[in-house]
Structures are given as C-alpha cells and as structure tokens.
Amino acid sequence: MIFPPSFFTIMVHLTIHLTEEVKLGGPVQFRWMYPIERIFGRFKSYVRNRAQPEGSICEQYIADECLTFCSMYLDDVETRFNRIRRVDDHPVVEHDLGPESEIPHSFPFLGRPVSASRLDTLSPIERQQAHRYILVNSSFLDDYRKVFKSELSRSQLRRRKRGHVIDIDQHVHIHFSQWLKQKVEKNGLGGMSDDMRCLAAGPSSKVLNFSAYNINGFKFRIIERDQDLKTQNSGIFVSAETISYASSRDINPRSGNVSYYGKLTEILELNYYDSFRVVLFKCKWVDTRDARGFKKDQFGHSMVNFSRLIHTGSGEEDEPYVLASQARLVYYVEDPQEKDWSVVVHVQPRDLYDMEDPTSSDEIPPQVVIEDPPIQSSMTISDNVSDIRLVRQIEDLESSQIPSDLYDNMEYV
Template sequence: MEAIFPPSFFTIMFHLVIHIGEEAILAGPVQGHWMYPVERGMGHFKSYVHNNSAAEGCIAEGCLTEENLTNCSQHFEDANIETRFNRPRRNDDGNEINVSSESTILSNLFPASGKPIGAIKTLSISSMEIIQAHRYVLANCEIVDAFREKFKIEVTRMYRGKRNSSKLVEEYVHKHFHEWFKEYVASQNGVEITSEIELLANGPNNVVRRFKEYNIHGFKFRTMWKEQGLKTQNSGIVMSAVTKRFSSGRGSIEQSSDDMYYGKLVDIIELNYYGKLKIVLFKCLWVDTTLNKGIKIDQFGITSVNFTRLIHTGVKETDEPFILASDARMVYYVDDPIDEDWCCVCHMKPRDIYDMGDVDFVELEEPPMEDIPFCEQHLENIEDLPLVRVDQDEQEQVDSLNDDGDSDGDDDDGDSDGVDDDGGSD
C-alpha cells in the first residue's frame, strides 16, 4: 500500500480509521496479537549474549542454565526461598489479616480472604453503620436462615389481610430481625443454641479497622478518597444479587430476579465479633438498578450507569451500603462523551487468571493410549513368520550387491597399480 498511496495517507488518523477498527473486529483486543511479547522474548534471549562472536552459544548456554534453575526451584517449595513457582501474584491477596475463627462453621461461612495494603486505622463507627453492617452479615449467613423464617411467619400473622402485605412483611423483617434475633437467643438460655448463634446474635463491636486499599480475587481495590488526584481507577465495584420485587394490590406477587449492582467503593472496614470472627466489608455508593433510570444498555450491549441516581447511600437505617469483600468484582467507568452524567461500564479481569469458559469436555470415543492395557506378544507360530524383507524386489537387491562388488574390485585394482611384483614401491 505504501507504493500506491502517498506517505501522508499513512498518518495515524487515517491508519486508525481504515485498519485498526477492522483488526479489532477480526482479532479482538490489540494486546492479544501485537508483537510486544515476541520482542520482549527476543530481548530476554539477547540478554544472554556476553560474547558477540559466539551469540548462538551464549543463548544456548543461557537457556540451559535457566531450565536447570527452573527444575531445581521445584524442590524448594517447603523452604522459605522465593522462586517462580511460589512467587506472590501481582496483587497478592494472601490471608494475613483474618484470624481463623474458633468455630469451623463460621470459618466456612466467612472464610478468611484478602490482604490490606497500606496503613491500618482503628476507629469507632456510628451505631447506624454497625446495624447496617451487622444486618448484611446476618442476611448472608446460612445458619441464621431458620430463625429468619420463624420470625417471618410471626410477622405474616400481623399483616394478614392488609394491602401489599408481602412487601410490608419483607420490610419489617429486614428492619427488625436483628433485634428479635438477639432477644430470642437470650430467652432460650443456651437451650439448643450453639456458640456460633450466640456470637452472631450479640452483634459486633463498634470498634473496627479501616483500610484504604485491599487486594482480593487478584484485584487491588482502592477507595474513592484514596484515588483522588490519580490517573488510575480502582474504586469501581460490581456484584450480582437477587432482588425481590412486589406487585401493587391486595394480592401482591413476589418476583425475584438476578440483578447486577454497579457502584463505587467508599470505605473498607473489618467488622470484629469480639475477636472470634472478623469479616471485611465494602461500603459503596450504588447506582439505581431501574432500567433507563440509573442503568441502560444500548443496541451494542454496552452498559451505562448514571451516578446522579443513587440508592442505598447509607443515609437511612434501612439502606444496604455494605457488601462482603468476597462478593466484589472490579469494573471501571468511562465518561460518555454524548450523554452527560452517564458512564460506560468496562469489566476487568485479573491479569494472572484466565477464564476457560463453560465448555464441557467431550468424552473420547476411544480410550487414550495410556489407558489401554498392555498385551503380551505370543510368538508360538514363529516358523510361519517371514524373517526376510519382502518390500523390495529381489532383483534390485542383487543389482545393488553387484554394484558394491564392482566398486570394491576397482578399488583393489587401483591400489595394486602402485606396487611392483617384487613388493617394492615405485
């Protein structure tokens, strides 16, 4: 093309319009098919060269040394030696802050995960924030579901026959369950109440630990206030949750749907249940999930959100601004140049985690070679087996033998020409 079109045609603007768009459609994102990985690999091999007169030999010796070191490093797993096999990930989320619970049940329900980055601050939060955080923990604890259903049955009797009774029951249970749960467990005097239930019923301590950055699931989350003035964005949050909706009228019908909640990270706290259980929670600003109000999807499948339409801001006691840190995934937002106040959502993937998809492995019709049992050879009728090759013509074999004999004779004659009959040499 450079031989046909003038050089001015290959400015970056024309090049982007004509080529880059089509390449992205055919091959996907550019980082999957550009030459930088190959160039980095060649640069790595070039670093082995210390003698320009023997470049190939230096590269071969360097690769051999690297392979030997890699093989030996596999045997250092138990030692405190960092190798490429036990090296921390880019966003290391080792379990370093959550102490293991005394109860195996609670440790399974809320497993320790994640790692804080930076300074840790201890402070007291408001009673409303404690209630909101504790309420969310109880709502996501399986061993409390039986008590919640029992309380829901009692509340249903109170609102029987009223308009929108199902919605009123859910709102009342959400607001007052933690209070009823604490009173009910205390009234049982330990009868058929486990230590885990008592721990959750008593609620957490109002003294929490606050983090500004937190690594989990291969992501580095950062609060909105921490990233002010930075060019990077690590405060975008997305999570999937089941939302209950009720139709209006006396016979209100409950409908559940799996919605995606988009928001921004405001605060990171560690809820402490008096040293026996520690849970990390994210406090977020959530966008309204109503379609075409706080969220919209265009014809190309691009999701956009509007942060001027917020829900669960934490101002009301019934709000739910907190989520478990283990439920959070990262997104980033790009301002829409056409629609003001709208941002396009871009989902993130950790660099060292690969999504293999939901492809089911097809069973092979024939078993692999290593699964086939070894069959011993039986050579009882060995007399019937041909012991001579029959793939070539016998005449060709004879001709080849004659040619070999003639060549040997010629060599003998050539050698005798230089020797006299008397045995002396010329």
C-alpha cells in the same frame, strides 16, 4: 490554508491512516510488537559467544527450561511458581473459632489491607445496616428467620389483620437483628450455638477504616484516594440475589440475580468483640432497576449513571455495604457524548486464567460470560481499502453461547 513543505513529515502523514488501521486491526493491544521486542531483548542477553549467537541462545534457553522444571519440586525456596503475586491478597490472620463453628464458612477471612488503619466510630444507623447485612449472609440463621416470619403471620391473624407478603418480608429484614437478640437473651430458641450468641450481640461500634485492600486478586482503593491517581481501582461490581414483587399484593415473589455497580467510599473492618472480624465495603450504588440509571448501548456495553443512586445509607432500610469477598473490580469510562453516563469495563485478576479441561467432565461448570458486542455486517472504510469479510470460527457449538443474529451477520469463506 497553505502548508509549507516542512509540514508534511512522516509523523503527520501517519495520522491520516490511523483511522483505517483501527478499523482493519481492531484494538492496538492485540497487534502491537511490544511482547515480541521484549522476548527478543531477553534472547539477546543470552548471547555470550558473539561468534555463535544462535547456539548461545539455544543453550541458555534449554538451561532456563530445565531450571524452571526442577524448581517445581523445591520447597522453602522462592520460585516463579510460589513467589508472592503482584497483588498480594494472602490473609494476615485467620479465624480461631474452633472446628464446629460455621462462621468461617460464611465469612472466610480473605484479603489483606495495604494501607494504614484509622479508628472510626459508626453511627447507630450505620452499625445497624452493617450488622443486618452480616445476618442476611449468615445462611445458618435462615431457619430462625422463618420462625420470626411465622410469628409475624400468626400475630396478624390474631389481630384479624391481613398483612401483605412484601410488608412481612420487609419487617423481617429490618427487625430480625432485634428479634434475635431478644430471643438469645431470654433463651427463647432451642439449639443455640456460640455462633448465634456472638452474632446476636452485634458488632462493636468501633471499626478500623482502610483506604486500600487486596482481595480476590484485585486491589481496591476508595474514591478519595483514587482521585489523585491515574489508575482507577474504586469501581465495584456485585451480582446479588434479589427478590422482586409484581405489586404489594403479590404472594409469589420471584428471586433472581441482579447486577449492581458502584464506587467504593469506605473499607471497614467490623469487630464482633474479638470473636471474629469481617471486612465490608461501603459504596454508592447506581440504581440499576431504572432505565435512567442503567442501560445497554447499541454495542451491548453496560452504561451507568451515577446521578441516579440507590441505597445511599440515609434510610434505615438502605444497604450500602457488601462483603469484601463478594466484590469484583470494574472501571468506568465516561461517555463523551452523553452527560453523566459511563461505560462499564470488567477486569480480570492478574495471573488468573480459565484453564478449562473438557476431558475431566462432560458438564461444564457455570461461568461468568461477558458477551461480545453485536457483530456488524458492514463497516465504513475509505475507498482505497479493499473489501473485508468477517470470519469467525465456531468450535463446540453445543457448549458455546451464540447470539441469535450471528448467522444473519456472518459471511463464510
């Protein structure tokens, strides 16, 4: 193919070097000039005396700093320190259950809807699943859950039937709501509070359905609304404590945190007959227990397959709901090479910074650490690019998490 001389322009020649620039500089958002140009444009607007532009910029900058400092001490005035954030998740209403109620501690009213509501009716199985998840997250009911479990164990002993731990736990998980309701109606439990009576009655089958909700500094949208938009706000990440059994005869099950990834399908406000309200997210969850639904690629990125789902909501024991306060936002990038697989990208809320103060305490609080991809000791670059040596500065070796293979792949300068 013969190209005319007019084809070889600077823009065509630029594409030849894009691959090398990516290898040398990494992601473009860490090296572009937009922030620099933006602050220069702001300084340019400070100029009032064209004969002395530098002095105008200095005086205006000092004035801005003084006003910013003074605004920290102003009340009832909107400043940059108290203005509404871009994602406004301040709750519209608050719980009014009294100071002795434990429900606000377990289900604090957080976030706010940012869409119109629609009145829907839950099916019996959907109502049971949503109510069961509320009871599971009610920590003040754990003692009564143990009472129900001991009653099941004693009844099986009287019938000379030995039940497995997994069967008893599953029965308690599914039928605890019915047992609690019967006990409260018959006053069969001591020390019953108003919170217990409220939860035992169960929620109304009438719920408010939203298409968007702000909470935890994130803006969530359901899949149906996300389909017509360029942005993606329907990815959900939840880290939940899960009990694992080695077999059906395992008498010592283990519990640990398991990561679940899903897509938001419904946003429901559950109403416990005006005693209190709680917002739930209904999602379709990827089966992270199976290698066909979740895996790590060669760079350490999490990958999910939404053709392998779990807790679809069709079964009585399914758990498609989570509390809105437990959800974190992620987005999924489709893998162009592997069909049905997507790469998970975690997102941090706007205006949220990890300002760790090591001088305040010797113990560092636990944090969610998203590990970097493994460092590669070699990089393939064209011949006209000089050799590159990767250097990483390590600070505070005792408190940082260092991959075991880091020293093998690092070359010091």
